[in-house]
Amino acid sequence: MTSTILERPVAVDPRDAIRHLFEARSVAVIGASGDPTKLGSSPLVAMCNLGFAGDLHVVNPRHAEMMGHRCYPSVEALPDGIDLAMLIVPAEAAVEAAEACAAKGIRAMVVIAQGFGEAGPEGEQRDARLLALAAQGVAITGPNTNGLANVATGLATSIAPIFQYPGRATGGRISVVSQSGAMVSSLLSRLHQCGLGIAKTVTCGNELVLGAADYLTYLADDPDTDVIVLYLETIRDMPAFRAALACARDAGKPIVAIKVGESESGQKATLSHTGAIAGSYRNTIAFLENEGVYVADDLESLALIAECLFRYDWSDTGKPANRFLASISGGFAAQTADVMERLGIPLQDPTEAGKAALSALPTQSHPVNPYDIAAQNALIPEIIDIFRNDGFDQLLFGLVLLKPAINDQVAALLIEAKARGMDKLFALSPQVDEAERRRFNDAGILLTDNTPALLKALAAIERHRAAGVLRAGRGQLPVIPALALPEGAGLVDEARSKALLGAVGIGTPANVVAPVSAFPQDALDPLRRPVVMKGLSDRIAHKTEHGLVALSLRSDEELRAAWERVTAALAKADPNGNAILIEEMIGSGLEAILGIQRDPVVGPVVVVGAGGILVELLDDAVVLVPPFDVAEAASAIAGTRFGRLLAGYRGQRYDLDALARAVAKLGALALAEPRIESFDINPVLVQSAGEGVIAVDAKVMLGA
Template sequence: MSAGPDHEVLGRILAPRSVAVIGASDRAGNRGGTAAALLRKFGFRGSVHPVHPTAETVAGYPAVRSIGELPPEVDVAIIGLGAAGVAGAVRELHTAGIPGAIAWAGGFSENGPEGARLQAELTRTVRETGVRLVGPNCLGVVNTAVGFTGTFATWLGASDRLLTSGIAMVSQSGGLAANAHAWSQESGIGFRYMISSGNEVDLGVVDLLGYVVEDPGTEIVLAYLEGVRDGARFAATLRRARELGKPVLVLKVGHSAASAAAIAAHTGALAGETRVWDALLEAEGAIQVHSVEQLLETAKYLHGRAGLPPLRGRRVVIIGHGGGSGVLAADQCGIAGLDVPALSAATREALAPTMPAIASAKNPIDLTPEAYVQERWRAQLPSTLDVIARSGEADVVLTQFGVGETVHPHDLAGPVIDLHRDGRIAVAVYSREDGVARKLYHDAGLHVFADQRVAVETLGLLTRPLRTADPTLAAEAKRLVTAVEVPELPSVGDGEVVAEHEVHRLLSEAGFDVLRSATAHSPEEAADLAAGLGFPVVLKVLSPQITHRAAAGLVRLDVADRATAERTFREFATRTAALGADLLGVLVQQSAPTGTELLVSGFRDPVFGPVVSCGAGGVATELIDDLSFALAPLDEDAALALLQRLRTTGKPKGLPLAEAGARAAAFLVRFSRLVAGLPWRGFVLELNPVLVTAGRAIPLDGLLVVSDATR
């Protein structure tokens, strides 16, 4: 994992006290001049120094003739020049002692060969000079806390004030970030930071996220990502945000390329870039969203809960004045993975005096229109909500009050706001009304969802459990873990498949528990080896061209005598020849005991580095398609969390994983250490199945495919 940039230098770029604007003029349409005008308009608290060869002033600020005339205290320079002039400006900034810059210009690698040449030149210049750069091809930086508008975003021209909040957005798309900022501003919240990273010739999205995560004024972090350069540091940044209690909302696009290139392995077919990202974000507690609207709605809801306890459970009580909306919401909760539990008899009994006799207290709670038409029932709403909060049977209340808000807004919104502020239970408000009640909610910091489905999906995202390990199992797994010995690695080239007997040797030398086996090259030798190991045995073809042998009919279980061993060898030889494959021999292996079968694999992801996956093993692998991923190496807690994320434990032979969870976790920890130490740039090491019992974890089949042998 590479180190990030100096935090102080980043602070001078993102929260400057003195700004230079290079290429600024008062000419209409000049972007530098626009930036200077915006700095004045929104009350930037520091000094501004436009650079223009002839102008006396720009946007009312005194201008200097050249970069060399800038005062030494300038923190950051906004480079408002075209692509051809950016590298030269960076060199002059270095000479002037200015540590950071923001380059807006497009026309670099996104614009053909000449642009690629300019970007390569700029990259070299940044590395040689040490000037830290945001961009190029970006929309810049906005820091509303200090009025810094290092951007030319057009929406700011139509705005008369700049709202600030605890929300920071870092984005690899400038236009998307600007739109999100504008929409948040329109909703009455705004952002603290809007940072567009552009082509990232120097400072990348992970650097910028790292800064806002540590920023004391940032409470919620939003990220729009197309990719990251340093996956391990990105994961560490998410982990740090979780430690600080700051939610990170991630909108990741570009799910396409497979992370594991070796399609010969199950892992190559089942593991793609999307699944590795999904697993990483889930493991590190980030909240993954799938649209800009979902990103903003979730952020606004969290913003309204600032200072309140985080959402914990997934039990939702739905309350409104009609039955149909409640039933629809219950269905939507089910889709989102939320529970809508029936309330206990005791809670229904406590609710009965607070609502009309015709109302339903089952959940969804249908108060009926009578509850808002009659004043005596409206006055009971605080009591109704209090019973729900005190019941201990709900984690969230979803209110569906609509029509009544226009008639008696204070009677309905007031108790809901009081419940929200009380903090005993989370509150989500769905309403299509746009009147007094909505303003009351907004003034109280309680976000109103105009779409019930979005409200439910948001609750589903925010209450998704973060898997934590059972301390007893973790301690037992730690006791079982032993050191991994350094094995002799096979000599391989690009695209080579390492035969199973070599994989078993590698695992054995690394200290793993493997079944005894030997390779036969004739029917008679197969019979002799089987007799030596003790019947029954398993026979498997060894061929670099046949990696899924069971599907090809080239695995035979429960070979019980010499005659069957000889006959099986001959059948395998004939079938292998018919398939046009090379026969390296037939592996004769001890039969395995009964246990839980897992698929365990490791590969090197081009972004995140060594990755371990685990899932249902044996014949269930492709039928169930249940894999969980984590970055290697793992500790015992991470290994148990990896197992917990599986939908199924893959147990065709009946042993519940809970009985052998510590053993499986200990195996994953040791395997992850082996995977992290493998030197090849591209590989998949797949063990399918690994047989787990209460006393052993045994890899039965092994496959190693090296796609890039570069070390």
């Protein structure tokens, strides 16, 4: 094959041709094989299984025909008018074939091969040749991709194993964008198990030309897609990705995402697999949720979030869900209620009127939530009506293994209850067969045998709803005064860092900063003792390790002795250090950690959570992406275990409102001062309710 690169004076955006990837009616497969054990057979089998009705051409010089399709000896021998080419040949041959396809007028290509940018200088040269084609307006998926599919048309330029099984990928309204090739089959299998059909799917590969943001933008405008599922490893182009999420929001297309790389080993796997540096997991999750994305932490709950969004109307987002749990088994009800408690999904008891209506039924069940049907199956619709009329808008109904005739009866009664107005009715079963699933699904009821995953899905949907309400009602953001940041990049000493906190209205202990040349006896008189003494340095982040901290100093003698120790240690650790900080010790409050991080992918974020020894014990710090107001900060903190400690544990209440105000101020500061790379405040002592917060230690890192 020749290496012909078209020369055009003006670059053309390959995104203009993206529709040729998904809407192709004439496809060429270069490197196809008739051997079912080889990857080259995959697209031919897949498109046979899906019933591709377009024109399929095969390039293989060793055969005249393959699986009923004519073979051509070269790309040049192909007929004109081909929309899309799939290249299943090694990297160098793939580049040559791509150039020949472009010369043939083909504007869309799927490049399966590895051996490009991730393979060093030789691979980078191949990248450059593909990019030259992209500059001519050629849309390229990959390289290093599993391909794409449009199930409705039967198009499958894909090596994903799921398409090799007839009936595993059926047509529907869910589209998938995956940055993992191997995982897409597992993801599609989970969706299939939920009875969900697929519209379009693509694996992004190296994202050399088209990236996840481009596919999301295309699907946001796709009339065949109602819900978008995203398997995310990293974000390569944040502005484009953010814009793509906005397109989906504007189009009313919910996005459900799973982000991999939470653990250190997971991040290493992501790096080795994609050749890209994954941003912090928590920061990315915070960004996604801030952008209105539904986030799951496993494939099972991901699929069930997608199913919930597909089967039910969630447009009434103004109030929290009010769920009730009913079951034929009291044991199942109790067990499920325990799981809901662990997930933070509350169950409210009926009102007095509801309890009275339930008590009037001819049953021995207690009028509580969760509710035990106690074998009174015929009363199921009436029981559900009572809860619905009592303000409950979601029902989780626990089935058990029943005799077939009784099972059919209970199913019919649940379907009747759904028709009578219990819209969000979820059926939980110990086992699910396809016929029963179809029966419930046809009635608009989600049926699952994975109760924990459904509960996680409902919790994610509720988080999404609550965050949306807060964003929609966002109040005034804190106003940050003009600050005189120190010149130059690097660490800022503690005294100047605390001065910045004071300037934005975050409390710090009363203090004195003195030159090392003379002990400041008279200046110390206004300070309440005990005090703490610290050597100041813009080179040393961890002062204790260098003997630069002395605690609990009360008498003049203790202060002078500490002065001699700390000044000597400072002279040794940092000869340029020339000042000592002496400040009041704060002996009360709950320790919190608070700070700004400038994530390389997400940008500025604010972190808040338990400080001191509680950091590792609780490990439930939250990340917020500015802008956000005080109410959003308070809600985020309140959702943590640390937040529950602040709100009142054994009668002791702390100033959650003051901490939320401090968090909101840091969010505004992060946006106002882009030179702040990080601002670590640990600990912040949260005082008793109404008494504020005090930052005990702080350090700023500035960029250039």
